[in-house]
Structures are given as structure tokens and as C-alpha cells.
Amino acid sequence: MLAFIRRHVPIISLTGFAVLGVATLYLFTAVPTFTAKALLIVNSKGSLGDAAAVSTVVESQIGIMKSESIASAVIEKLGLAQDPEFATGQGSGMISRLLGWSKPETEASAARYAVERFERKLSAKRVGPTYLVEITFDSRDPDRAAQILNAVAEKYVTRQMDKAGLQDEKWVKDRLIELSTQALAAQKALEDYSKNRKEPADSAATIDKLAAAAESSKNAYDNFRRVLRKTEATQQQSSPVFEASIVAGASPPLRASSPKPRNVLGIAIGGGLLLGIAIAMLRDLLDRGIRASGLEHRLSTEKGRIERPLPDAVRPDHQSEASAKATSVRLTGSG
Template sequence: MLQNSRTDNWINRDNGPPEFRPGPVVSLADVLAVLAFIRRHVPIISLTCFAALGVATLYLITVVPTFTAKALLIVNAKATFADAASVSTAVESQIGIIKSESIASAVIEKLGLAQDLEFTTGQGSGMISRLLGWSKPATEASAARYALEPFERKLSAKRVGPTYLVEITFGSRDPDRAAQIANAVAEKYITHQMDKGSLQDDQWVKDRLNELSTQALAAQKALEDYSKNRKEPADSAATIDKLAAAAESSENAYDNFRYVLRKTVATQQQSSPVFEASLVSAASPPLRPSSPKARIVLGIAIVGGLLVGIAIAFLRDLLDRGIRTSGQESRLSAPDDRIDRPLPDAVRPDHQSQASAKATPVRLTGSG
């Protein structure tokens, strides 16, 4: 009975819930085997590590570093949004405008980036350029188009958390150039929003307002001057009525134009909310390159070298084990795994027959 209860206890423990089952135990023999494996293959692992470090060092020496400048601006909506999703959609739309082709083209034209070697990697002439599909731009417009692709690849804009802040970053080989371009992008975006935000910023609107205001002031001044300097009372009443009507007409035209202008601006703001953008902090030249990062590159090289070295050592052990196994199997000739070893010459059958022939006794007979 005692033996059966013990057996039942073992069975219940094996069939229990997974959280109560004992996990795999690493024995001391396994640890010693791993240490012995590493000790045997230290030269191979060390060689792969040094090779990987050499490749990483060569990469850090030859690669051109990239400097990333950051500018921070805020976009304030004049309209009130109902929920956070609407705010996120509105801010993302402004980020799309910042990264648009119109802003990029304006910055390229302003800073003359079409002639910068950093943005003309796709331009060239000759047989190699023709084979690769490159062609030398014939006009300034085509040169700007070539510079547009690398410009958009280096430009980035993202929202800073659940706020109206937008971070503009630009990466370049020259830290001063990176800061200059990031600030130019922010400036062009702010100018674009100001030009689009209100019709009062258009030059035609300003000129028209000035013209109507001048006409109204001139008509009013003419009425006042005539009223002070009139000489003939008979004609003064009719003239004053005409001047008063002209002054009133000019003033009404000015007021009506301003009223229509305000209504148009209000309609635009209701249909598509206008954003007021302002620069929070301008980009300054970065002091350190953003890429490549030496610590990360060297760390990846060390880990990769260790893994490659361990893999090579493991494959080498497998090959050695396979060669030894095939050598042993070639020596096995009997089903009971008896090893067929060469027999000495003294015990070979042919040598035994020869030896027996040589050892045949000779009878000696004698007379009497």
C-alpha cells in the first residue's frame, strides 16, 4: 500500500497544472560542457570578433556623418475643435503642408540648393550616367526637380505629443547648412499661412482699400472746404447737396467693401479653419553628428562577431564528429560490431600452411 501511494503521488505531480510542474534544470555537466566548448574554440570566436570590429571601424572612418538640426513651431487654430481626433487631424494636415512640394521648392529656390553638390547626386553626364538613367539637367527648373527628391528625404516633421507643437528636422553633412534649411522651412510655412489666412494681406485688397479711403476722405474734405468758403448763397445749396452726396457715396463704397471683405474672411474661416503659426525655437547648428553612432555600430559588431564565431565553431564540431563517425563505421565489418583488424603474419592461414610445411618432421632411419 505504501508503494502504491508513492506511485500515485508521482503520477499526480506529473499530471498537475503547468504552473506546479518543475521546470527544466540545467545541470553542472551542461555548464561545464558549454565552457569547454568555448575554451576549445576561443581562437575562432576571437578572430571573428576582431574581424567584425575591423569592418565596423572601417565603416566609421569612411562614412560621411550626418548632422540633424531641429526647429520647433506652434500652430494655433482659430476655430474650436470638438474632440481630440479633430485636433490631431488638423495638426497632421499642417504637417503635410510643411512637407509639401511647394514648401520644398520655395526653400530650394531661396537657398540655391539646386547647385549644391549634396542635392545633385542624381545629376551627371557620360556613359555611366546614361546607363544608370541619370541625365544632366538642361535648365534650372529641371535642376530644382533633381534636388527635390533628396531634400524631401532629409526633411522630417512630426507632432510633439498631444499638442499643437510641430518639430521640423533636417539632416545634412554640414551642421550650419542643416540649421539654415530647417529655419527656412519654418519661415516659408509661416509665410504661407499668413498669405492664405486672410484676404487683407493681398496686395490688390490693400490697394483697393487705400483707393476707396482716399476717395472718401477727398469727398469729405471738398464738402467741408466748400462749406467754409462759399460766396453765392443761391448756388451754394445745390453745390453742397452734390458734394454731400458724393461724400456719402464714397464713404458707403468704402464701408461696403470692408463689410464684404469681413464676410468673405469669416466664410473662409468657417469652411477651412485657418492656423496661425509662430516659431517657438529656431534651429541651431548641431554639435555632434546624429549618424552614424559609434557605440551602437561597435556594439552590433561585437555581438555579431560573437554569434558568427559560435556558429562557425558549432559547424566545425559537427563536421569533425561526422568525419570521426564515418571513419569508425568503415572499420566495422561484422554484425556484432567487431573491428576487423589486420592479423599478424604468424596467425594468417596462408602463413600457417607455409609454416606447417616447413615444420614437417623428417624421419631418420638407421641400419640395424
């Protein structure tokens, strides 16, 4: 291995420096992205019971935070439809229009494009088995990222105060339909397999798996419906079910979340060395193939020379006959 590395030090070094140069150029030209973070808490005033119900509540609230209605409200409030970071008219959008891949931009389509980019930059996740939800937003401007994220949190809290319920949310309705479809499909798969099975010994494990999947889907659907019923009952008592609040507002991030110079340079160095070794190995294989083909050509040439028929005058059998005739001398007496 050491001998191989010594032989190919120039190739490995040149490849490594080339990849490192490309990575350095990327770091100089890439637009940094800043990620702002905020923390919200969703308190439930109803007795929700098991962990599955609590998880359903938190997932529902995350769906509301990332809903199109929240995004549209923030975009309209901050005027993001005219922001170059969210508006079309640059880069791929302009190219698509020139090639005829997209329709001419209108005010409504510009708002739709802004909503799509806004939703890609916004993310939310639950913090462990709690009611805490961490929301993040990516932007080229750290101050802008914090401003947008705080607007999202404020709009969400205000909306939950105005509409203390989940039944009118499109995400919840879609989730209910999805869970119902999954439960019916799992039950149908179990029934179909039970009717059409041929080998009882091999099908017992499959039936157990299908039965477990059907039971799990049914429990998820029932838990979701139970949460909705409790929500409706609480609404009828004029008592809000959810009370959301901001635990920690977003502040302008001090450092860019991407690209990360250490990670980029580390990957470039490791990848460049591995690529250089791969190129060196490929070169060795090619050289061996060339040398092997040359040696085979020389051997075939020499073999052809050896197997070429000799003239009759110099054949070994004729030479032996001639020498025998020349040496057949009769010896007599002593002198």
C-alpha cells in the same frame, strides 16, 4: 559551454576582431550626418471640438510643411540645386546615366532630384496631443542643416499668413479622397459579407469587426469634412484660421546624429562574438560528421571482413569432422 568556448577561443576571438575591424573602418570612412531640430506651434482660432478634429488639423499642417511647394521654395532660395549634397552627377546618378537607366540631366530634372533628396532629409512629427510640431533636417554640414531648417520654418509661417486655409492644398484634397475611398470600401465589404454569409454562428464576430471598421472610416471622413467646412466659414469672415509661429529655431547641432560610435562598436562586438560562436558550432558539426562517416566506413570494412566466406578447408564443420576422424581410436584392455 565553458569547454566549448575554451576549444574555440581562437576562432571566436579572430571573428570578433575581424568584425570590430570592419566597424572601425566604417566609422573612419562614413560621412557623419547632423540633424537640426526646430519646434513650431499651430494655433487654431476656431472651436474645433474633439481630439480627432485637432489631430486632423495638425496632420494637415505637417503635410503642408513637408509639401513639394515648401521644398521647392527653400531649394530656390538657398540655391540647393547646385549643392553637391542635393545635386546629381555623382555616385549612383552618374552610374545610372552611363548604363542608360536614366535620361540625360536637364535643369528641370536636376530640380526634381534636389526636391526628392530634400524631402528624404526633412521630417516632421506631432509632439504628443498638442499643437506643437517638431521638424528635423539631416545634412553633412551642421550649419547648413540649421540654415535649411530655419528657411523651411520661415517659409511655412509666411505661407500660412498669406493663405489662411487648407482647401487649396493638394495634400488636403488627396486626404479627403483617400478617406472617402476607405469609407466606401469598408461599407461595401460589410454589405457584401452580410449578403454572402453562410454560417451565422461564425460570421457574427466578423460582421461586428466589419461594422466597426466601416463606422471608424465614416467618422474619420466626417471629421475631416467638418474641419474643412469650419475653415471655409472662417475664411468667409476674413479671419485666419491658423496662426503658426516658431517656438524654437534651429541651431547648428554639436554632435553628429549618425553614425554613433558607441552603438556601432557595441553592435560589432556583440555581433562578432555571436558570429564566432556560430562558426565554431558549425565547425564542430562538420567535424562530428566527418568522424561519424569515418567510423561508419571502418565498421563497414570490418563487417565485410567478418562476413567473407572461408575456404572449405578451414570451415568449422570440416574441422570438426577431421578432428573426429583423427581421434576415433578404439581403447582395449589395460595395456
